[in-house]
Amino acid sequence: MSDPSPLSPAGDRHFDGLADKFAGSLYGGPRGALRLALLDRLLPEMLALDGQPVLDVGGGLGQLSAWFAHRGHDVTLLEPARDMLERARFELEGLSVRYVEAPLQELPTRADGPWPLIACHAVLEWMSDPRAALEMLAGRLACGGQLSLMVFNRDALRFSNVVKGNLQKALDDRLEGTGKRQRLTPISPLSHEQVVGWSRECGLSLQAVAGVRVFHDYLRQPPTSEVDWQRLVALEQRYCRSEPHWRLGRYLLYTFVAGDGHVPIKEPAR
Template sequence: MGPVRTELMWQAVVDAVEVASDAVPGEGLNVLDLGGGTGSDAVRLAHLGHRVTVVDPSPDALASLHRRGVEAGLEHTVRGIQGDAADLLDHVEQSSIDLVICHGVLEHVDDPGQALATVATVLRPGGHASVVVSGRNAAVTARALAGDFIAAQTLLGTTSTTWDTQTMGPRRFVLEEVQELLGAHGFVTVATNGLRVFADLVPSAIVDTEPGARDALYALERLVRTSSDFTSLSAGLQSIARLDLNSAPSDTGGKHAAL
């Protein structure tokens, strides 16, 4: 097994694919990995038989993605496009996607609501989105454990909408904020998982040197991921959501306005 963090994040993708595949049985999915970076998940998804489009603003990340795709012989099922959440509709057809992976991206975009509205527009009705964001409570805990109590208090007093990414860095969320955003853009949340409740707090010296520690930590994380007691403290908050067939029009003025 690779690093625990990497495997937990990949498992979050697998969990989302499982939910989305129930709605599209028998054939591979059309997957959009928004902000998919260097494409390690995208290439693994293509290995499983899915057709994957990565849209990411970083040319360096896309170059790595291209290399990975060629090395794996999967360059025809993984394509990279330079773009971002704001201009997504210039690159991806409306209602063409079965599953959008949006992991670690809403922290960086100018307007998370606009990003989800656009995600809704490229999804086919009944399609799914998997959203992973950084947990604010985990950040508070990490600051406090590091002895930076003032920073911990500052984070506690902030919400994802009052967060200033210019001065505070990538935005952090609590689960209720993500679910509210998803609901406001026509999504019904079907599953929530807490990713990395412990993995970011445990010193890597323990995980990398103790025999069996990596597997045991992975197993522990998988055990607690659906427990609401632990989810609120996790460093990664995953929401898997279905685009409601009767969803209200999104504010991109997209095709779902006709539903």
């Protein structure tokens, strides 16, 4: 008897049973630590935060929900994988977080809004129809509401494959994963042009963009000392919002606003 498919009926990749893997090898390692350190720097720069309620879509183990809750926001964490949600509930005990076990497609019935702030990080690349998912998110925003969107960067994935010597794969543009193996290659990696084009069609206005891990994933060897680690973090922070470096971030982080509204965005620190 074969193992059940990790794909949902809609063709999306969910992560049931992988809470330990995410907590250990991903967020417990340098890649996850660097991602969280950069978000800690970037989110206050890229969002107008005043304690408003937050919807965290596909919030997984709850790191992002915890970040907002610790800063005075009431958070609703939406996540389809039960073990992820239970781990988040345990880790975030005592914080102002409500937990909803549901996929993104159930937003209209489970967490419709309108929301002044929605965060959706590292989710769209695991959807079979990321364009429809973005439209769903846009429809849940209040007028002038903000969307913090982070996606897996297709261009960075191509560059990484070339660096590793996978030349024919890059030439054929065979970059998508199947979603059926333990290796976590996204099924729908997205380009900047796709995200910007779709967001415009959905009535969203681009306010800011940054690259997350613009250097780390291309290193021949990871830092071997705390001094070198801090130097790497400093480089990532310095160039994550600068041309041309942000374009090759492993993830692209965006702030969008619903309608023609504008929120004050801090200039990148130099």
